[in-house]
Amino acid sequence: MIVLDTHVWVWWVNADSALASAKHQIIAANEPTGLGVSAISCWEVAKLVEKKRLVLALPVHQWIAQALAYPGIRWLPLTPKIAVDSTQLPQPIHKDPADQIIIATARDLDCPLATDDKEILQYSHVKLAWPG
Numbered sequence: 001m002i003v004l005d006t007h008v009w010v011w012w013v014n015a016d017s018a019l020a021s022a023k024h025q026i027i028a029a030n031e032p033t034g035l036g037v038s039a040i041s042c043w044e045v046a047k048l049v050e051k052k053r054l055v056l057a058l059p060v061h062q063w064i065a066q067a068l069a070y071p072g073i074r075w076l077p078l079t080p081k082i083a084v085d086s087t088q089l090p091q092p093i094h095k096d097p098a099d100q101i102i103i104a105t106a107r108d109l110d111c112p113l114a115t116d117d118k119e120i121l122q123y124s125h126v127k128l129a130w131p132g
Contacts, residue, residue, distance in 0.1 A: 001034035001074065002027070002129045003106040005115035006098065010054065011063045013067040020065040020115075025129055027114060030129070031072030036111060039078045042068075082108050090125045 004012065004027070011019040012027055012035070019027075027035060042064050048054035056063040070074050078101060086097065086104035094100055099117065104124050106113040114129035115121065121132030 001036050001109065002030045002037040002112045002114050003076070003109065004041075005102055005113060005120070006038075006044045006115065007084045008114045009035075009037050009041055009073075010045065013058075013070050022109065023114070023116075026114060026129055031063050034074045035064075035072045035107070036104045036109065038076050038102050039069065040098045040105075044098045057075065074106055076109070078105075078110075091123070093123050093125075095118055107123065 006025075008019065008027070010120070045054065045056075045064060045067075046060050049056060049060045049073070058066065067073065082101060082104045084101040085108060089103060089107075089126075090105075091099060093103065094117075099120065101118065102115075103113065106126050112127040112129040113120065118132070120126065121128065
């Protein structure tokens with residue numbers, strides 16, 4: 001399984017050209033073993049829609065329901081351990097708590113993280129699904 005950062009999940013489900021072909025292939029190859037989506041990503045998508053920084057083809061509730069039912073997608077709960085671990089990462093990164101939670105989720109599950117976030121791509125304390 002790989003864990004998808006929020007933007008990668010949105011790009012994957014929306015077949016967005018922002019997701020490079022090689023990265024698309026990596027995600028597709030991991031579909032049978034699972035594409036993990038943190039619970040915080042649902043909140044993050046809703047916040048982006050609320051702030052009008054993301055426009056979806058469906059109302060956000062419907063989009064999330066369909067996106068979580070997408071082939072290979074596995075919803076990953078925010079556990080108390082992940083919540084605490086996100087505040088105790090081995091090296092400070094990101095002031096964004098959602099990104100900290102997604103990183104902690106990937107670390108807790110010992111899974112690579114699929115992201116295009118430049119700061120996370122340079123973070124040595126998380127496995128990556130592709131090189132930065």
